Amino acid sequence: MDPRLHALLERHDGLVTRPDMLRVAPAWTIQTAWRAGRLVPVLPGIYVDAALIRDWDADLPMLARVEPELARRAALAYAGGRAALSRLTALDVWGFRRQPPGEPVHLDLPIGSGLRKRPHLVVRHRSDFAIAPPQVVTRMGVPVTRLERTLVDCWPLLEPVDRPGPLIRAVNDRLTTP
Known part of the structure; x- marks a missing residue:
């Protein structure tokens, strides 16, 4: 691989x-690295080092074959500052539930952002949404929906037995109120 690309990675x-x-x-070095199998596109315009791709299930989209933290970073880079992590992905960032490898990355965006869903990327456009406080906070260096919004949005996505746990823990840890 070109040393400049390697250093950037x-x-x-x-x-x-x-x-x-x-x-x-130059563009030809990117194409050469891609053809040689050293760079892998996970989303349009977003590439990862091929060494970070897990080979355990070749049928999954590339975004599902990287670690969840890298998948989150890739999704945010793809959104170009127009999105925040939400729902089950945000619940992981808040520390209430580990997002298993292979589970889609969830993003919330304002209406009109132009981004569409991709394999392993769930996009929700919200009319009342802005990538700024109070709707979005920075946690672990990434934009994420507020805890209260995250808990409400995750309720229907979690198994019934798993629903009360994050709510109880958030109140007990004094991160929110009932």
Whole structure:
């Protein structure tokens, strides 16, 4: 792989965008790295180091074959600052439920953002949504929906036996009130 691309991958923990790569190397080097199997596109314009792709299920989309933290970073890079992690993905970031590998990444965006769902990426457009407080907070360095919104949005997505746990824990940890 071109040393400039390799250095860029190292600096960004294995995830790069096409515009970032084009700033340091010509387009043909990206295509060469992709053809050689060193770069893998996980979303349009978002690439990861091929060494970070798990080979356990080749039928899954590429975004599902990377670790959940890397999948979250890729989804946010794809959204280009127009989205926040939400629902089950946000519940993981808040520390109330581990998101298993292979589970889709959830994003909330304002209406009119133009982003559409992709394999392993669930996108929800909300008319009353802004990527700013009070609707979005930064947690672990990423934008995420507020805890109260996250808990409400996750209720129908969780198994009935798993629903009360995050709510009780959030109140007990004094992160929210009933």
